[in-house]
Amino acid sequence: MANWFECKVRYDKMMENGVVKKVTEPYLVDALSFTEAESRIIEEQTPFISGDFSVSAVKRTKxxxxxxxxxxxxxxxxxxxxxxxxxxxxxxxxxxxxxxxxxxxxxxxxxxxxxxxxxxxxxxxxxxxxxxxxxxxxxxxxxxxxxxxxx
Missing domain, CATH: 3.10.20 (Ubiquitin-like (UB roll))
Incomplete structure (x- = not known):
């Protein structure tokens, strides 16, 4: 059975009008623990986000x-x-x-x-x-x- 964790990633995103805005986006990750969920979301998002980002929250879902x-x-x-x-x-x-x-x-x-x-x-x-x-x-x-x- 899968353990689904909602991870929120915070980073600077270039908007369509050219303005850089700090956003927090939620993702769902299948992981065994909170630590693995955080590690997985960092691994998955690194290729898509240029610059610094942080995992602002990790919570188990139902x-x-x-x-x-x-x-x-x-x-x-x-x-x-x-x-x-x-x-x-x-x-x-x-x-x-x-x-x-x-x-x-x-x-x-x-x-x-x-x-x-x-x-x-x-x-x-x-x-x-x-x-x-x-x-x-x-x-x-x-x-x-x-x-x-x-x-």
Whole structure:
């Protein structure tokens, strides 16, 4: 299971009108710890930012799953409630979950979410869909574990 951390990067950005403005942009990183998240966001952003920048915040998110779409340029947070019925009391119970989905617009995000939920056996209700300010999302880098040095 992925651990998603929201990292905020602060740097000087050249605006379209030529003015340099200090901005803080949020990114999502898959990491095992706060330290790894900070290290990963520095590694990912270094090629794209000229000049100095800093990681102003790192916080753990409650996102349980992400539905990707490489053609989309925006990220939407979907709050979905899974509906279960207690067999003993016959009471309906709703459990809310946050799922991040990519989309070019609200309808695209909804369509991507529904495609991702296709084949799900559980009943669910969409409680909300909201555009996020996220600039990009970085998956975990899967690679080889470095070999231990022999003495």
């Amino acid at each position: 996102i349980s799953e992400i539905f990707w779409d490489d053609s989309a340029d925006k990220w939407y947070l979907v709050k979905v409630a899974f509906v279960t019925i207690d067999e003993k009391t016959a009471v309906e119970k709703k459990t809310s979950t946050l799922i991040l989905t990519a989309g070019n617009d609200l309808k695209g995000a909804y369509d991507n979410f529904m495609a991702g939920m296709e084949g799900t056996m559980a009943d669910f209700e969409i409680q909300s869909i909201a555009e996020t300010p996220l600039m990009d999302v970085y998956k975990a880098k899967l690679g080889t574990i470095p070999a231990a040095k022999e003495e």
